[in-house]
Amino acid sequence: MASLIGVLAIAGGVFWLEAPGLLKRKRVKEMVWFVSFLLIGTGLYGALTLEAKLPNPFKLLEIMFGWAA
Amino acid sequence: MFVRKMVLVLLCMLVLSGCWSRRELNDLLIVLGVGVDWEDSEYLVSFQVVNPSEISAQNKGGGERPPGTLYQGRGKTVFEAARAVTAEAPRKMYFGHLQLYVVSEELAKRGLNRFIDNVLRDNELRLDFNLVVARGARAGDILNLYTPVEKLPTFSMLQSLRTSEKSWAPTVSVTMDEALDRLSGPGYELALTGIQLVGDPAIGDTPRNVQTFKASRRYRYKGIALFRGDRLAGWMNEQESKGYSDITDNLDSTSIELACGEGRYLGVEVVSSKSKISTELKNGEPSAVVHIRTEATIVDRPCSDVDLTDPATIERLERESAAVMLSNAEAAVKKAKRLKSDVLGIGNQFGKEHPAFWKEAKDSWNTDYFPSLDVGFHIELFIRKTGTTSNSTLK
Amino acid sequence: MNPYANKKITVRQFQILIILGLIGDAILIMPTITASSARQDAWLSMLVAYAVGMLIGVFFALIANRIRQSESLIAASREVLGPWGGGFVGLLLVFNFFMCALSLLSEMSQFMTTQLMTETPVNAIIFVFLAVVILAFRYGVEVFARMGELLFPAFLVLFAFLVVFLLPQAEGDRLMPVASEGVLPILNGSVMAISITFMEMVVLLALAPHVSGSRGLTKPILSSFAIGGLLLSIVVLLCVMVLGPNLMETKLYPTFVLAQKLTIGNFLERMEAIIAFMWIITVFYKTLLLYYAAVAGIAQPLKLKENVMLTIPMAMIMMVFTVTSTPSITEYSYLLERYYPWFDLTFCLLVPSLLLAGLLVKKKHGGNADSKP
Numbered sequence: 090m091a092s093l094i095g096v097l098a099i100a101g102g103v104f105w106l107e108a109p110g111l112l113k114r115k116r117v118k119e120m121v122w123f124v125s126f127l128l129i130g131t132g133l134y135g136a137l138t139l140e141a142k143l144p145n146p147f148k149l150l151e152i153m154f155g156w157a158a
Numbered sequence: 159m160f161v162r163k164m165v166l167v168l169l170c171m172l173v174l175s176g177c178w179s180r181r182e183l184n185d186l187l188i189v190l191g192v193g194v195d196w197e198d199s200e201y202l203v204s205f206q207v208v209n210p211s212e213i214s215a216q217n218k219g220g221g222e223r224p225p226g227t228l229y230q231g232r233g234k235t236v237f238e239a240a241r242a243v244t245a246e247a248p249r250k251m252y253f254g255h256l257q258l259y260v261v262s263e264e265l266a267k268r269g270l271n272r273f274i275d276n277v278l279r280d281n282e283l284r285l286d287f288n289l290v291v292a293r294g295a296r297a298g299d300i301l302n303l304y305t306p307v308e309k310l311p312t313f314s315m316l317q318s319l320r321t322s323e324k325s326w327a328p329t330v331s332v333t334m335d336e337a338l339d340r341l342s343g344p345g346y347e348l349a350l351t352g353i354q355l356v357g358d359p360a361i362g363d364t365p366r367n368v369q370t371f372k373a374s375r376r377y378r379y380k381g382i383a384l385f386r387g388d389r390l391a392g393w394m395n396e397q398e399s400k401g402y403s404d405i406t407d408n409l410d411s412t413s414i415e416l417a418c419g420e421g422r423y424l425g426v427e428v429v430s431s432k433s434k435i436s437t438e439l440k441n442g443e444p445s446a447v448v449h450i451r452t453e454a455t456i457v458d459r460p461c462s463d464v465d466l467t468d469p470a471t472i473e474r475l476e477r478e479s480a481a482v483m484l485s486n487a488e489a490a491v492k493k494a495k496r497l498k499s500d501v502l503g504i505g506n507q508f509g510k511e512h513p514a515f516w517k518e519a520k521d522s523w524n525t526d527y528f529p530s531l532d533v534g535f536h537i538e539l540f541i542r543k544t545g546t547t548s549n550s551t552l553k
Numbered sequence: 554m555n556p557y558a559n560k561k562i563t564v565r566q567f568q569i570l571i572i573l574g575l576i577g578d579a580i581l582i583m584p585t586i587t588a589s590s591a592r593q594d595a596w597l598s599m600l601v602a603y604a605v606g607m608l609i610g611v612f613f614a615l616i617a618n619r620i621r622q623s624e625s626l627i628a629a630s631r632e633v634l635g636p637w638g639g640g641f642v643g644l645l646l647v648f649n650f651f652m653c654a655l656s657l658l659s660e661m662s663q664f665m666t667t668q669l670m671t672e673t674p675v676n677a678i679i680f681v682f683l684a685v686v687i688l689a690f691r692y693g694v695e696v697f698a699r700m701g702e703l704l705f706p707a708f709l710v711l712f713a714f715l716v717v718f719l720l721p722q723a724e725g726d727r728l729m730p731v732a733s734e735g736v737l738p739i740l741n742g743s744v745m746a747i748s749i750t751f752m753e754m755v756v757l758l759a760l761a762p763h764v765s766g767s768r769g770l771t772k773p774i775l776s777s778f779a780i781g782g783l784l785l786s787i788v789v790l791l792c793v794m795v796l797g798p799n800l801m802e803t804k805l806y807p808t809f810v811l812a813q814k815l816t817i818g819n820f821l822e823r824m825e826a827i828i829a830f831m832w833i834i835t836v837f838y839k840t841l842l843l844y845y846a847a848v849a850g851i852a853q854p855l856k857l858k859e860n861v862m863l864t865i866p867m868a869m870i871m872m873v874f875t876v877t878s879t880p881s882i883t884e885y886s887y888l889l890e891r892y893y894p895w896f897d898l899t900f901c902l903l904v905p906s907l908l909l910a911g912l913l914v915k916k917k918h919g920g921n922a923d924s925k926p
Contacts, residue, residue, distance in 0.1 A: 103865045103866070107861075107862040107865075110862075111859070111862060114859075116857075116858060116859060118855075118856070118857060119857045119858060119859050119862065122855055122857060122863070123862045123863060123866070126863055126866035126867065126870075127865075127866045129866065129870060130865075130866040130867070130868075130869030130870045130873075131866075131869065133869065133870055133873040133874075134869050134872070134873050136873075137873050137876060137877070143873065143874075143877040144877065145877050145878050145880065145884075145888075146652065146655060146874050146877070146878050147652075147655075147878050147885070147888040147889070147892070148888070150652075150888065150892040150893065150895075150896050151888060151891075151892055153892075153895075153896070153899075154892045154895040154896060154899075155892070178670060178672065178673035178674075178677060179669075179670035179671060179672045179673045254823075278803060278804075281667060281668050281669075281671055284813050285800075285810070285813075286813075286814075335796070335797075335800055338799055338800055338803065339797055339799050339800065342799040342803075343799075509730060510726070510729035510730050511729075511730070513730040513733030514733070517733070
């Protein structure tokens with residue numbers, strides 16, 4: 090639980106670091122993508138902290154090339 | 159702005175607060191020697207551990223504590239035994255400075271591969287320590303000894319092993335990575351030196367052992383153990399061990415005695431020796447020749463009728479010394495053949511020079527090919543010097 | 554402000570980055586992989602990989618020369634293959650960089666926790682490592698290129714130190730018998746070597762648009778590949794001669810055992826942590842290059858004008874996936890040895906060859922277009 094709060098704190102910290110600059114320069118599209126990436130990152134990291142079972146990206150390789158090897 | 163800088167500095171401090179996996183020096187229990195025995199179907203592992211305050215040069219006072227301590231642990235694996243010791247020992251053991259690994263004879267006969275894998279896998283252990291086999295004593299007893307001259311017994315044993323390998327020959331110092339090489343396939347079997355305890359067993363582990371001028375209980379290296387695979391097959395006596403050292407190019411210096419009449423022996427010191435094994439394959443029949451090239455010096459001439467100023471004498475002595483070396487080498491080969499264990503590395507040499515033949519022969523090398531192998535010797539011995547005198551004026 | 558303009562690195566910095574990237578994590582894991590197939594012929598495997606690597610270098614140089622005028626690699630692919638085709642190719646390349654970065658982070662964290670700091674949780678190591686990578690990225694290409702120039706002599710000195718002081722322990726005997734099992738094991742061993750070392754250097758294409766000057770890039774790229782390959786071959790040769798095939802195959806990180814064996818006059822011993830510094834430099838640089846290519850690359854197809862704010866989220870994603878991709882070293886090695894060469898072949902060679910095809914076609918048509926009034 091504490092680690093989850095830590096993750097959210099880090100996400101909040103990142104947002105606080107980056108967002109003002111983006112808003113000042115009025116980059117809407119970048120803001121959208123930034124927030125979405127941040128949400129994905131936070132979500133994954135939070136899931137990791139809560140010990141959820143996340144997929145192994147190298148399994149993707151197995152799916153792609155399993156027929157060849 | 160200032161707030162941001164302070165936050166950054168504080169975050170840096172988080173990272174710089176030290177290593178996660180640090181172990182301070184006084185958290186370490188430095189193990190210098192490990193002895194493995196087999197008792198009651200369990201491994202009894204003895205760890206000889208340094209007592210740092212006793213060996214420090216600054217702490218002159220207090221000779222009441224021994225320079226090292228022996229901890230023993232039991233377990234079904236060596237690792238379990240090592241961890242079980244923490245029930246008695248004040249710290250966790252650190253194996254980075256391991257110098258000597260003693261295996262009991264019984265365990266050597268059962269097979270080394272049963273417990274040696276941990277040693278390869280561990281990240282603290284470096285592979286530069288020496289392996290020996292305990293002869294006639296438990297491995298734990300070997301480590302439970304006060305030694306004169308060197309305060310740390312394992313260090314004393316280690317130095318003795320390495321020095322005697324260079325100067326006396328019938329011992330061989332095998333480090334763990336060499337042992338791994340030998341145990342990894344046929345063609346060059348493992349050979350380890352045996353260590354035994356001599357003298358009065360009563361006070362070996364007390365300081366009184368070193369309070370007399372000659373220590374009551376001492377260790378001595380004796381004989382080389384031959385392994386077949388990872389199991390002990392037999393022992394070589396002194397002559398055969400010398401031959402072994404010779405053939406495997408481990409010989410640096412040794413002493414040869416030549417009889418010169420009236421029960422007196424002329425001393426010849428071997429100064430350097432190089433040996434090579436060359437292999438030949440004639441019609442599918444393997445044969446090997448051992449080439450040894452030795453330089454020697456006369457160190458002792460008790461018989462005054464041996465004239466060292468005469469070149470013919472030198473030639474005769476060269477021939478006689480070479481004959482002694484030949485008999486050593488032949489004895490070694492005979493013993494190896496009898497025990498069906500190619501400790502001399504002839505198979506390995508075949509693998510390098512005739513790989514196709516070796517690929518087929520290697521599985522049955524020890525049993526079929528090696529015992530009937532034709533091994534020839536070509537020994538060249540040159541006596542270059544006679545010390546600081548040629549013929550002394552002693553009558 | 555265009556984030557891609559005004560970023561110039563000199564040719565020499567480019568070369569140094571390539572050399573450091575080539576050595577990367579290959580110096581850690583390659584000896585054991587080549588030794589498991591080729592045993593004492595591991596050095597021959599490496600030489601074969603070296604030869605093939607030079608050809609790969611020629612291929613990359615062909616592309617690099619032609620994309621120098623563009624803003625960045627992905628921009629070039631969009632120019633050549635059209636906005637959708639180029640964007641797709643760009644995404645594939647970014648995916649490639651991402652996966653390579655994952656493998657590098659996995660390797661590095663496994664090495665650290667196996668040999669040096671066994672009780673540290675893997676997350677902490679990856680976290681700190683990525684923090685430095687992010688910082689280096691945010692400072693910009695010129696900065697880390699200059700840092701590479703500074704660290705390269707340190708790397709070379711440590712390397713020369715390692716090689717020179719290990720030579721007394723090298724025995725030529727251990728190389729025999731040479732090629733006794735035939736060429737197949739040697740080729741088998743070289744496959745992994747080629748893919749880890751040379752094919753992953755497709756990341757140099759991401760740097761190519763930033764190189765200043767207008768002279769061709771072929772010679773610098775080829776000479777860097779030559780030097781990097783030479784250094785690696787020396788390492789593998791030294792491994793075989795000093796350790797022997799048995800030890801090389803047994804231990805997961807033979808170069809670390811090499812460093813452990815370093816002893817100077819029985820006096821200076823146990824210096825493996827200093828030599829480990831050398832590897833940390835190379836692994837860091839390769840990770841940094843891949844990270845740079847991935848983050849800078851992902852902003853392009855999305856037509857973003859800034860990419861700096863994506864650094865930390867991307868790093869979070871990378872960290873999570875690094876941890877999930879290494880549930881155990883056995884599973885990781887299994888997947889890596891089976892599918893990674895194929896992955897590298899497709900994404901590092903086939904995909905850029907689409908780009909090269911587009912560039913060659915464009916040049917032809919561009920030439921024709923010029924002649925029209």
